[in-house]
Structures are given as structure tokens and as C-alpha cells.
Amino acid sequence: MTSGKNTGTDRKVLVWLSFGVHGNEAGASESVPQIIYQLLTNKDRNYDEWLKNMVVIIDPNLNPDGNSRYIHWINQVSGTNTHPEIYDREHFEPWPRGRYNHYLFDLNRDWAWQTQKETRQRILVYNQWLPHIHADFHEMGHEANYYFAPAAEPYHKYVSDFQKSFQTEIGKNHARYFDAKGLLYWTRERFDLFYPSYGDTYPTFNGAIGMTFEQAGHSMSGRAILLSNGDTLTLARKIENNTIVALSTIEMAVKNTDSLHKNLVDYFAQSKTNPKGKYKTYILKNSKSTAALLNVLEKSGIEYGFAAQKIRLNAYYYQSRQNQAVDVDKDDIVIQTAQPKSVLLQVLMEEVPELADSLTYDITAWSLPLAYNVDCYATTAAVQIKTNSTPDARKKHPDATTAYAYHLPWDDVQSAHVLAELTKKGFRVRMAKKQVRIDSLTVQRGDLMITKGDNPGIKEFEKAVMTLDPEKKYFHPVSSGYSLNGGDIGGEAFELLKQPKVLLFSGEGTDATSVGEVWHYFEQILQYPLSIMDHQHLSRIDLYKYNTIILPGGWYGLSQEEVKELADWVKKGGRLIALEDGVKVLDVMEGWGLQAFATDEEKNESQKQSEEESLRARTYAYESFERRFLSSGTAGAIVRNKVDETHPLGFGMGNFYYSLKTNAMTYRLQKDFQNVITVPDNFESYGFIGHVLKSHLPQSVTLASKKHGKGDVICFVDNPLFRGFWYKGLQLFANAVFFPY
Numbered sequence: 182m183t184s185g186k187n188t189g190t191d192r193k194v195l196v197w198l199s200f201g202v203h204g205n206e207a208g209a210s211e212s213v214p215q216i217i218y219q220l221l222t223n224k225d226r227n228y229d230e231w232l233k234n235m236v237v238i239i240d241p242n243l244n245p246d247g248n249s250r251y252i253h254w255i256n257q258v259s260g261t262n263t264h265p266e267i268y269d270r271e272h273f274e275p276w277p278r279g280r281y282n283h284y285l286f287d288l289n290r291d292w293a294w295q296t297q298k299e300t301r302q303r304i305l306v307y308n309q310w311l312p313h314i315h316a317d318f319h320e321m322g323h324e325a326n327y328y329f330a331p332a333a334e335p336y337h338k339y340v341s342d343f344q345k346s347f348q349t350e351i352g353k354n355h356a357r358y359f360d361a362k363g364l365l366y367w368t369r370e371r372f373d374l375f376y377p378s379y380g381d382t383y384p385t386f387n388g389a390i391g392m393t394f395e396q397a398g399h400s401m402s403g404r405a406i407l408l409s410n411g412d413t414l415t416l417a418r419k420i421e422n423n424t425i426v427a428l429s430t431i432e433m434a435v436k437n438t439d440s441l442h443k444n445l446v447d448y449f450a451q452s453k454t455n456p457k458g459k460y461k462t463y464i465l466k467n468s469k470s471t472a473a474l475l476n477v478l479e480k481s482g483i484e485y486g487f488a489a490q491k492i493r494l495n496a497y498y499y500q501s502r503q504n505q506a507v508d509v510d511k512d513d514i515v516i517q518t519a520q521p522k523s524v525l526l527q528v529l530m531e532e533v534p535e536l537a538d539s540l541t542y543d544i545t546a547w548s549l550p551l552a553y554n555v556d557c558y559a560t561t562a563a564v565q566i567k568t569n570s571t572p573d574a575r576k577k578h579p580d581a582t583t584a585y586a587y588h589l590p591w592d593d594v595q596s597a598h599v600l601a602e603l604t605k606k607g608f609r610v611r612m613a614k615k616q617v618r619i620d621s622l623t624v625q626r627g628d629l630m631i632t633k634g635d636n637p638g639i640k641e642f643e644k645a646v647m648t649l650d651p652e653k654k655y656f657h658p659v660s661s662g663y664s665l666n667g668g669d670i671g672g673e674a675f676e677l678l679k680q681p682k683v684l685l686f687s688g689e690g691t692d693a694t695s696v697g698e699v700w701h702y703f704e705q706i707l708q709y710p711l712s713i714m715d716h717q718h719l720s721r722i723d724l725y726k727y728n729t730i731i732l733p734g735g736w737y738g739l740s741q742e743e744v745k746e747l748a749d750w751v752k753k754g755g756r757l758i759a760l761e762d763g764v765k766v767l768d769v770m771e772g773w774g775l776q777a778f779a780t781d782e783e784k785n786e787s788q789k790q791s792e793e794e795s796l797r798a799r800t801y802a803y804e805s806f807e808r809r810f811l812s813s814g815t816a817g818a819i820v821r822n823k824v825d826e827t828h829p830l831g832f833g834m835g836n837f838y839y840s841l842k843t844n845a846m847t848y849r850l851q852k853d854f855q856n857v858i859t860v861p862d863n864f865e866s867y868g869f870i871g872h873v874l875k876s877h878l879p880q881s882v883t884l885a886s887k888k889h890g891k892g893d894v895i896c897f898v899d900n901p902l903f904r905g906f907w908y909k910g911l912q913l914f915a916n917a918v919f920f921p922y
């Protein structure tokens with residue numbers, strides 16, 4: 182489509198139908214054979230004629246692992262008879278359920294970030310076709326009626342008028358068929374078009390009419406379920422409804438081929454010549470994390486170049502939220518918004534997406550330069566600068582036939598992956614606790630030093646190190662242990678790291694995606710061993726086989742006895758890392774959990790405020806409830822935190838960290854804890870945060886740790902591994918895994 186050549190398919194309308202991104206919404210995938218059968222065999226309708234002028238692409242099962250987990254389970258618990266009444270095990274799917282993929286990621290949140298293999302492979306093909314229409318078939322609670330487009334507000338402001346009105350036309354066409362059969366349905370009430378990583382929004386930002394369809398059902402509906410109106414919802418009914426909707430979608434595509442085609446061509450042409458949005462050029466400073474950010478853009482077909490010359494200009498600087506002078510250096514990244522994928526580019530880069538309505542289904546800010554904390558500048562006029570398609574000067578570290586040590590900077594999660602490799606290969610590694618100058622190098626806090634002296638067992642030391650770094654990207658040889666400003670490599674400034682032996686709790690009550698994010702992190706990002714055990718087996722586990730235990734998010738209270746067992750293990754030298762509501766597991770032990778308030782005054786003040794609010798609320802209208810509820814939370818927003826760079830948990834992070842806040846938990850600065858990452862007064866934030874929650878955030882803690890005996894507890898109030906895409910969070914979490922303090 183973007184090649185400009187008429188290949189014959191250019192005049193055909195392309196419809197892409199996706200089924201079963203959530204594996205336990207089984208009616209979606211089960212509908213596919215019937216849809217295809219109808220399309221190919223129904224002689225009463227003129228489908229034959231339609232198919233001559235179109236291409237229908239059907240992805241019958243976006244989440245094969247989740248689907249197979251669900252199907253495998255339900256086949257085991259299903260007999261000859263169905264059990265339409267709810268109390269049968271076929272309606273109660275066990276943890277972790279089939280919604281998620283192998284690594285327990287929600288693939289319907291992953292379209293833009295592509296952290297998962299299934300998404301990467303799908304988008305590769307998707308971008309080869311760029312269909313006019315994409316429809317994503319789901320299931321929701323069994324008592325609901327069918328949902329189809331048009332979507333609910335908020336719409337992202339880059340959703341075009343044509344896309345909006347076409348959604349409405351398709352919806353009306355579906356309604357016609359549902360009306361004729363007396364079937365119930367609804368539109369516009371939920372499922373907005375805002376967060377860009379869904380199966381409706383991602384295609385929308387790629388020019389398509391992107392839609393979610395939801396049949397009633399979901400895991401709990403089993404093979405048949407009795408509804409409150411006396412009817413029984415069966416798998417056959419789901420298939421019937423989905424078939425109507427799929428064929429109606431195809432019909433609308435055929436009947437509107439010309440307008441769909443014209444609009445898609447215009448969409449990309451306008452993106453190339455007259456892009457939406459106020460910025461015309463983005464400049465990214467080239468740092469270690471930049472390559473990973475570019476990789477996200479590249480996977481979606483977004484174009485960029487490397488500056489071939491130096492220039493100085495004035496631009497808006499994301500990290501200061503001000504206009505200022507910037508020196509563009511050679512090999513900095515230049516991204517022009519005038520390009521076919523302009524809309525998607527700008528959506529992924531935008532600092533604060535405009536939100537017309539705060540009632541949304543998902544996070545409200547996702548800006549990639551903040552997620553990666555890559556210095557980003559944006560200009561309202563296009564920057565004229567020569568660029569190359571590859572960086573000009575790839576910096577390689579020098580070779581050394583003999584080295585005293587190797588230096589590895591700790592400035593990106595890639596360093597943690599290299600440390601994991603070193604550890605697996607049996608290298609002993611030291612971490613710098615202060616900034617020192619050695620040779621011509623400045624060694625920062627958290628940087629690693631691999632010395633020959635620590636590794637007498639490694640044969641051909643230099644060669645063995647460099648085998649791990651064939652491109653010479655990571656290690657810099659060091660010829661002496663003598664520091665120019667004090668703090669020699671053999672002294673106290675460099676601490677030998679322990680080898681983590683890590684256990685993660687899983688099981689009923691834990692948040693499956695939280696477990697999955699940790700699992701994926703160890704297996705795919707670090708590539709480092711991890712044991713996972715259901716917490717129900719805690720009493721059977723020899724905790725002393727591990728020195729690091731991770732409590733994922735979720736609601737799975739451990740008993741006081743179990744927490745005491747963990748506490749004893751910590752005192753003897755263990756490290757306990759708790760994520761999000763996993764920190765509450767510790768509350769049963771006095772002095773172990775985080776306290777909401779540090780003083781009685783803070784507590785009284787907060788109680789006074791909520792008392793006053795309750796009094797005011799006496800006169801509020803019933804209808805305002807949902808909106809008032811929102812004032813205490815956030816669906817997800819970015820908060821700029823302060824980092825204590827002198828604490829090992831803050832090493833390598835810089836003096837601030839953009840935390841993605843996806844929960845309403847707040848804890849004031851803790852007494853007797855190290856408050857490593859904190860929300861300052863007058864903090865900067867991006868996206869929607871309810872005003873009540875916002876008022877509780879100043880002087881609260883995001884990452885705190887506390888020593889108990891020989892061990893310690895680390896509490897992450899915000900989840901640094903959220904959906905695996907918050908890149909700087911991946912680096913932060915590595916500090917908790919590897920660094921002593």
C-alpha cells in the first residue's frame with residue numbers, strides 16, 4: 182500500500198478479523214470455522230461476488246498458549262452433560278486462567294510495545310497488509326449483551342472524523358441484523374479508543390477502522406450458563422452472534438470499498454506531507470537506552486535517521502518541559518513527523534495525551550521518551566538536517582592483550598543482562614560504591630568491575646571476558662587498580678556481588694500478570710535462572726536454598742506464621758522484594774510493612790479531610806458516584822520521582838525517575854526505612870490522576886528498603902515491570918536483584 186505501485190490488491194478492500202487474544206474467551210476462536218463456512222458456501226447471499234473484490238484475513242487464535250490452557254482445563258472438568266447453573270467446577274477456572282499468554286502477559290495490551298513474541302510476529306505481517314478494517318473479537322461477562330462499535334469516549338484526538346463516522350455506520354449495520362432477530366446489544370458505553378496498545382487503537386493509529394467486539398460469555402460461562410432472564414447462553418449462540426457481526430463487517434467493507442480506499446490513501450499521504458500535531462521533528466540524544474526505544478519504533482515501521490552533522494537549535498525539552506537550546510551531535514536520532522506512520526509515532530511520543538474525559542479503561546500516559554528516560558527534544562518547525570540510515574561512528578572499546586580488570590558501566594538494563602551472563606559463567610564481579618577515576622575512566626556508582634584478581638579460576642581471563650562482548654560495546658579494559666581520587670578497586674569502594682538465587686511466589690491470589698512480568702524479566706530480559714513456586718507450598722519450601730524471594734502483586738495474604746518464617750529468613754541474610762500490593766503481605770508483622778502515615782498528625786489530618794469529604798458528599802447526586810470514585814485513583818499516569826543516587830537501589834538511575842503509577846497506594850516517607858525513590862512536593866505528572874490521590878502523593882515513597890538483621894526488605898509501591906514496556910523500570914528492578922547495600 183505504501184509502495185505506490187498498484188499491485189492489483191491496491192483496489193481490493195482488506196478486512197482483518199482477529200479472534201481470541203484472550204484465551205479463555207473461547208467463543209471467539211470457536212466462531213471462525215462457521216464464519217469461513219458461511220463465507221464460502223452460503224449461496225443465498227452474494228458472498229462469492231464480495232470475495233472477488235476483497236481480501237479477508239482471519240487470525241483465528243491470537244493467543245494459542247492461553248487458549249490451549251483454557252481448553253485443556255475445560256475438557257478435563259466437562260462431562261457429557263453441561264451444567265448451566267453456576268455451581269459447577271466448569272465455571273471456575275483455576276489460576277492463572279487462560280486470558281494471558283505463556284508468560285502471563287495480556288496480549289491485548291501489547292500491540293504497540295511488542296514485548297511478546299506473538300505480538301512481534303503478528304505485527305510483522307500486519308504491517309505488510311495494513312488493512313482498511315481491523316476487528317478484534319472478545320468476550321465479556323456472561324450477563325452482558327453484545328457490544329459492538331461505535332466505541333465509547335474518550336477517543337484519542339488523532340482518531341479521524343472518517344474513522345469515527347465509519348465506526349458508527351458499521352455499528353448501525355450490525356444493529357440492523359440484531360434488531361431483525363430481536364437480539365440485545367449496546368454501543369458507546371465502554372471500551373474507549375485511547376491507550377494505543379490495544380487491538381482496536383493500534384490498527385486505528387495505523388489508518389484502519391479499528392474495533393473491539395464483545396460477545397457475552399468469558400471463562401465463567403463454560404459451555405452453557407443460565408442467565409438472570411431465564412435464557413441459557415451456549416457456545417452455539419456465541420458462534421451465531423459472532424458470525425452475524427463478522428459478516429456484517431465484511432459487508433460494510435465491500436459496500437464502501439471506494440471510500441475506505443480513498444481514506445486510507447489520504448491518511449498516509451497526509452501523514453507524509455501535512456502531519457497532524459504540533460511537533461515536526463523529534464531529536465533523541467543517543468544513549469545506551471536509545472537503541473531499545475528505536476527498536477519499538479522500528480517494529481511498527483516508523484522511520485528515523487542518525488544526524489550526519491552537528492547543529493545547534495532551540496527546541497522543547499521533554500525532561501525539563503521547557504524550550505531551550507540543544508546541541509544536536511552526530512549520530513543523535515532525528516525523527517521527522519512527516520512520514521507514513523506519523524500518527525502512531527506521535528501517539529507513542531506524546532507527553533500528555535489530551536483526555537476529554539477521565540473515565541477511561543486504561544493508563545492515560547505512556548510517553549516513550551519518559552519510559553526510556555531518553556533525552557528528547559521536539560520542534561514545531563521541521564529541522565533540516567542531513568541524516569544517515571545507520572550511525573556513522575560505532576564506538577568500539579579498545580582491545581587489550583592484558584587487563585587488570587574490565588569496567589562495565591551500569592546505565593541500562595543491558596548491563597544487567599551482561600552481569601547475568603557473567604554470573605552464570607562463574608565470574609566474580611565488583612560494584613563501585615563511589616565515583617572514582619581510574620586510568621582515563623570515570624567510574625560511576627553502580628558501575629561494575631571484573632578483575633583478574635577475583636577470577637583466578639577463569640582461564641585466559643581477557644579472552645573469556647571479551648567472548649561475552651564480541652561487538653566491544655560493554656567492557657572497557659582497565660590497566661591498574663589504583664584510583665586517582667582515592668577508592669582503589671581492591672578497597673572498600675568496590676564491593677563483591679553475591680550471586681542471586683531467586684524464588685518467586687505464584688498461585689491463586691497472586692496477580693497473574695505480576696508473576697508473568699517477573700518470570701518474563703528473568704527468562705527473556707536477564708536470561709537468568711528463577712524458581713517459581715505456588716505460595717500455598719510455602720511450608721514445604723526450604724527457603725535457605727534461596728537468597729532472594731519475590732512477592733508479586735496480588736491479594737494473597739500469607740498467615741502470620743508464614744510471614745514470620747520469611748522474616749526469620751530475612752534476618753539471616755535473605756532479601757525479600759515486594760511488588761505493588763504484594764507489600765501488604767508484610768502488614769501482619771509489626772515493623773515490617775510500610776506505614777500509610779509516618780506521624781499521628783499526618784494520620785489525623787488525612788482522617789479529617791476524608792470526614793469533611795463525607796459530609797460534603799451528603800448532597801451529591803447519585804449519578805456523580807463514578808466520577809467521585811475516580812478522584813481517589815488513577816488508571817495509570819506518569820509521576821516524576823526523586824532518586825537518592827547514593828543508595829545502591831538508585832545507582833545508575835540519575836537523579837530522577839519517571840514512575841508509571843497504576844495503583845492508588847500511597848505511603849508517606851517511612852520512618853526507619855531508606856526512602857530511595859520518592860515523590861517530591863510540587864511533583865511533575867503526566868496523564869490523569871484523581872485530585873484526592875494527587876493530594877496524597879507529595880512526600881510519599883515509591884521505593885523503600887529496610888534492613889532486618891543480616892537481610893533486607895525492598896518495597897516497590899509502583900510496579901517497575903508493568904507490561905514489560907517501562908524500560909527504565911527494568912533497569913531499576915535489576916538493582917534490587919543484584920546490588921547489596
Ligand SMILES: [Zn+2]
Pocket residue numbers: 202203206289319320
Ligand atoms: Zn478480551
